Amino acid sequence: MLLQAAREKGNLAKIRRATVGGDTGQGGSMTGLRYESPPTLDAAVALLNNAKGLARVLAGGTDVIVQMETDLIEPELLVDIKKIPGLRTIVAENGGFRIGATVSGMEMVEHAALCATWPGVIDGVKLIGSIQVKGRATIAGNLCNGSPAADSVPPLAAAGAVARVIGPQGTREIAVAKIPAGPGKTHLGKGEIVESIFLPARAKHSGDAYERFTPRTEMDIAVVGVAVNLTLDTSGVVISARVVLGAVAPTILEPADCAKAIVGTRLEEAALEQLAAAASAACRPIDDKRGTREFRVTVAGVLARRVAQKAYDRARHIA
Amino acid sequence: MTTILDKPGFNPDRKYKIIGTSPVKHDGFDKVTGRAKFAADAFLPGMLVGKFLRSPHPHAWLRKIDISKALKVAGVKAIVTRDDFPEIKQGTGGGDMTRIAMAREKVLWEGHPVAAVAATSEAAAKAALKLIEVEYEVLPHVIDPVAAMQADAPVLHDYMRTKGVKGPDAERPTNIVERLVLSVGDADSAFKDADVIVEHEYDTKPMHQGYIEPQSCIANASEDGQVELWCCTQAPWVYRDRLTDILKLDSAKIRIQQSELGGGFGGKTTFYAEPVAILLSRKAKAPVKMTLTRVEVLKATGPVSGTHTRIKMGCKKDGTIVAADAELVFQTGPYTGSAFTNAPQAMFTRYDLKNVKTVSYEVVSNRPKVSSFRAPCVPQAVFGVEGVVSELANRIGMDQIDFRLKNAIVEGHKTIYGEVFTKIGFVETLKAAKACDHYNSPLPKGWGRGVACGFWFNRGGETAGTVNLAPDGTLTIILGTADVAGSRMSMSMMAAEEFGIPVDRVRSILADTHSLGYNRVTAGSRTTFSSGMIVVDASRKIIAELCRRAAKIWGVPEDGVVFEDGHCRPASSNVGDFTPLSMKDIASKTTYTMGAIAGHSEMNVTGAGPGFGLHIVDVDVDRQTGLVAIKRYTVVEDAGKAISPQQVEGQYQGGAVQGIGWALNEEYIYGADGRLQNAGFLDYRMPVASDVPMIDTVIVEVPNPKHPFGLRGVGEVPVTPTMAAIGNAIGEAIGIRPRSLPMSPPKVLKLIEEARVKGLGG
Structure with a gap:
């Protein structure tokens, strides 16, 4: 807590400095940065909705502050939602869990019931940054940052997680899988804030896993990420599955052929082969600083096999 | 006059009390508690913030810079451009330095400084930067050194002609700075005697020194032209002399104080923001602080040279290497200064070769000027050499270490650069490696084990220092050589050993440039050796003086007093029955003798003992993704004498870890536009702690008789064989030895597939 407080202070000091600079004059970023810390979500929505220039929600700040520091973004307004009551809780709901927008990654990692129910989601959360970064980073932020390589998003999508979004038009529920719109972009409208993310109840004999x-x-960005969430019947046959790929297209992908390849199987070699082929075939990656197209296509297949097996073993309680 | 260099007084039988222990470093507690004061931690009243405007283009004529709008931004106090620097002719040392500091005729890499602003806040400075109007005439650029050597490549400098060539090639503008031939014997003929010849081409990539502390400085130019400069540097005196050169200042008017250093590794041997901060301060009439961002560090400082090499070696069936032949291309950035000549001198030096031919080229291209890094330019060449050596050993069916032992050099060897070695420890190092647990442990199935050797000259050079004796008998040591790795503690230990007092009675500090004579850069693994020589020399002067004072106090002849364990004692009972005088006894009463007692020494230190090492590494390779995991790593190296074994171990481990990063993932990724795409630690993939295993160390001690305690430099050898050893291990695991750095998963995966097709390896 002390460290967090110190860090917070550091960040705010930076912001204040920027504001002071802004007071002195003219042009460019000199119009200044506004930092607001509203007491309610409605107030936050109003601030965002009325913003003239670029506005950003500040939760953990592990993306926003870094992007500001490296001059990637120059927001006019930062809306800090951390002081809004009720957002920093993990609540059991209808057999599942509702995770508030300002719950940190480490708070999820340390939540025993959540970890036991959705280990694949926790796989993803654990891979975000370091322990220190996870002490601040949130999954809502991971989602809203819009990176196709976000580690918590594929397992959340595979889990069928649903985001509750509050905006100027009221509240709506939207599948996490439907939020990413491309690198740095989301399908959230102006003034909309993710209030919480809901992970549903699980059927018996279910397991999920994520690897990248x-x-x-560690401390790296996924070149390829694969999440698998599946449910077995009592004989060990996969009766439903969701396979989600990250970092191989402008958004996460959920290729229907991947799930098809393993539903109705016990993940026999042929099924895994087919899964790998389907995963590779679905990739639409780019060559970039993080990996080549060819490599991503190959490794998506390799990972899909490995992750499916891990999810399967978890469903059978052997791992 | 006989000096300590002629008579170091090394005694192999001496029993040490302090040397060989590992006390906590002077900077240790402050560094782990966060209290250490690095350059960016300094503040002065009224200090302004300085920020650079940098070129977005890798190559362009700089036609016009208009700062008029930027100057009107509130809070902006000064703007500096090329017009503020004195003109120095292009193609000279000073001409290059001034153009690296601030672009003049052209911008030559993405990130080349074009202007700088000093303002009352960072926001004001950034706003002003946006209002500076720069007119560029963009030119075609070239990044890769081999591409830069081609006749149709864009030429960076019209005036450049290749040094070391004759004929029509010598007349043309070119990117090839120099062609250097260094040979011994007749390699071409000698290959006829070889039973096995191996020849391959290799390439290595530039890597950044990766210091965690970004460069930072505060310059304060006073009304009467005095300049004070606080900065993180490995080379305060070098900075001073170069700054006086390009800013046309008297040395007496610039005082440089080095801060605590947050990593340098060679990268802080040359300045970046310092001359600009001085000019800004002069114009703004206020102190100016400039701290580079990580993006700036990666785009505009360092890195080390990338290379293309061709290595050919041949041996007889009995293992004797008969000849070696190498062609080497070194990328240096837009200006010369890669120290590439180290490579042909060091790359084969450890093997007793009678016939060697090397041809080296240094080439400019549109990327940041390279800077020094541990054993500059040598690891890149060794990556190939030790690959060839390992393949030769495999081809004749000889044990890897036996093969190297068969060809190992010993005392009396004359190197390709003319030095005749005195006592060296290469054979002892190889034998220690062969006997160590790692080399003799079974290799788990599927893993690969590689070994490789390296050499570094180790340096001496101009060094000055002072030891002061305080009235309470404690000692302060004033050093000019920057402490990059704990040398202050090593100096305190050497003094404590010499005086026979506890080490906590000694404290070493780092001087500013006004306080001592010229000290060469901390580089070349020279500091513990050279400053150590100075400290011992100064200590001996103090001891002689203490004996003189004791003789005076006792009224006996000077030779009637001896000094041991911190006390002056009568040399024998014949001298008289006197109670021994402690250092405090004498120092507290200097009012009554001849005043304060201090020892000073300055000399051009010689006698650095060369260093040799061998690395053993085990890797596991994921056959489906090409991911290489370093499973076990051992560094075996001759330290001569480890003053502080823990610090020596730290050097061995640090060198290996930096080499692991260079070997596996570190590379600069440029777009077709010549812009660096991965200027941050997220995508410039230095290893993190969990990427490296505990690095085991074996400290071999073959004393260097030219040093009072027998030490050799240890900072650079540990990186020289790392990439080669890892490459050899991967080769053993997958069947094909990688020849291109980094050995990253996509490249290794391709080799695995190639090996499958060819039916090689596991």
Whole structure:
């Protein structure tokens, strides 16, 4: 907590400095940055909705502050939602969990019931940054940052997670899978804020898993990420499955052929082969600084097999 | 006059009390508690913030810079451009330096400084930067050094002609700075005696030194032209002399104080923001602080040279290497200064070769000017050499270390650059490696094990320092050589050993440039050796003086007093029955003798003992993704004498870790537009802690007789063989030895597929 407070102070100091600079004059960023910390979600929505220039929601700040520091964005308004009561809770709801927008990654990782129910989602959360970064980062932020390589988004989508979004027109529920719109973009409208993310109840004999490929063991960005969420019957046959790929297209992908390849199987070799082929075939990656197209296509198949097996073993309680 | 260089007084039988222990470093507690004061931690009243405007283009004529709008921004106090720098002729050392600091005729890489603003806030400075209007005439650019060598490549400098060539090639404008031939014997003929010849081409990529502390400085130019400069540097005196050169200042008018250093590794041997901050301060009449961002560090400082090499070596069936031949291309950035000549001198030096031919080229291209890094330009060449050596050993069916032992050089060897070695420890290092646990442990199935050797000259050079004795008998040591890795503690230890007092009675500090004579840069693994020589010399002067004072106090002849364990004692009972005088006894009463006692020494230190090392590494390769995991790593190296074994270990481990990053993932990724795409630690993939195993170390001690305690430099050898050893291990695992850095998953996966097709490897 002390560290968090210190960090917070550091960030705010930076923001204040920017504002002071802004007071002195003219042109460019000199119009200044406004920092607001509204007491309610409605007030936050109003602030965002009335913003003239670029406005950003500040939760953990692990993306926004870094983007500001590296001059990638120059927001006119930062709306800090951390002081809004009720957003920093994980609540059991209808057999599932509702995770508030300002719940940190570490708070999820340390929530035993959540970890036991949705281990694949936690796989994704655990891979975000370091422990220190996860002490601030939120999954709502991970989602709203719009990166196709976000580690928590594929397992959330595979889990059928639903975001509750509050905006000028009221509240709506939207599947997490439907929010990404391309690198840095979401399908959220002006003034809309993700209030919480709901992970549903689980059927018996279910398991999920997420893995990513990175050249380094941590503190890296997914070159490819694969999430699998599946449910078995009592004999070990997959009766439903969702397979979601990250970092291989402008948004996450959920290729129907991947799920098809394993539903009705016990993940026999042929099924896994088919899954790998379907995953590779679905990729629409780019060559970039993080990996080549060819490599991503190959590794998507490799990971899909591995992750499906892991989810399957979890469903059978052998891992 | 006989000096300590002639008579170091090394005694192999001496029993040490302090040397060989590992006390906590002077900077240790402050660094782990966050209290250490790095350059960016300094503040002065009224200080302004300085920010750079940098070129977005890799190559362009700089036609016009209009700062008039930017100057009107509230809070802006000064703007500096090329017009503020004295003109120095292009193609000279000073001419290059001034143009690296601030673009003049052309911008030559993306990130080349074009202007700088000093303002009362960062926001004001940034706003002003946006209002500076720059007119560029964009030119075609070239990034890769081999492409830059081609006849149709865009030429960076019209005036450049290749040094070391004759004929029509010498007349043309070119990007090839120099062609250097260094040879011994007759390699071409000698290959006829070889039973096995191996020849391959290799390439390595530029890597950044990766210091965590970005460059930062505060310049304060006073009304009467005095300049004070606080900065993080490995080379305060070098900075001073170069700054006086390009800013046309007297040395007496610029005082540089080095801060605590947050990593340098060679990258802080040259300045970036410092001359600009001085000019800004002069114009603004206020102190100016400039701290580079990480993006700026990656786009505009460092890195080390990338290379293309061709290596050919041949041996007889009995393992004798008969000849070696190498062609080497070094990328240097837009200006010369890669220190590439180290490579042909060091790349084969450890093997007793009678016939060697090397041809080296240094080439300019549109990327940041390279800077020094541990053993500059040598690891890149060794990546190929040790690959060839390992393949030769495999081809004749000889154990890897036995093969190297068969060809190992010993005392008396004359190197390709003419030095005749005194006592060296290469054979002892190889034998220690062969006997170590790692080399003798079974290799788990599917893993690969590689070994490789490296050499570094180790340097001496101009060094000055002072030791002061305080009235309470404690000592302060004033050093000019920057402490990049704990050398202050090593100096305190050497003094404590010499005086026979506890090490906590000694404290070392780092001087500013007004306080001592010229000190060469901390580089070349020279500091513990060279400043150590100075400290011991100064200590001995103090001891002699203490004996003189004791003799005076006792009224006996000077040779009637001896000094041991911190006390002056009568040399024998014949001298008289005197109670021994402690350092405090004498120092607290200097009012009554001849005043304060201090020892000073300055010299051009010689006698640095060369260093040799061998690395052993085990890797596991994911056959489906090409991911390489370093499973076990051992560094075996001769330290001569480890003053502080923990610090020596730290050097061995640090070198290996930096080499692991260079080997596996670090690379600069440029777009077709010549802009760097991965200027941040997220995508410039240095290893994180969990990427590296515990690096085991074996400290071999073959004393260097030219040093009072036998030490050799240890900072650079540990990176020289790392990439080669890892490459060899991967080759053993997958059947094909990678020849291109980084050995990243996509490239290794391709080799795995190639090996499958060819039916090689596991």
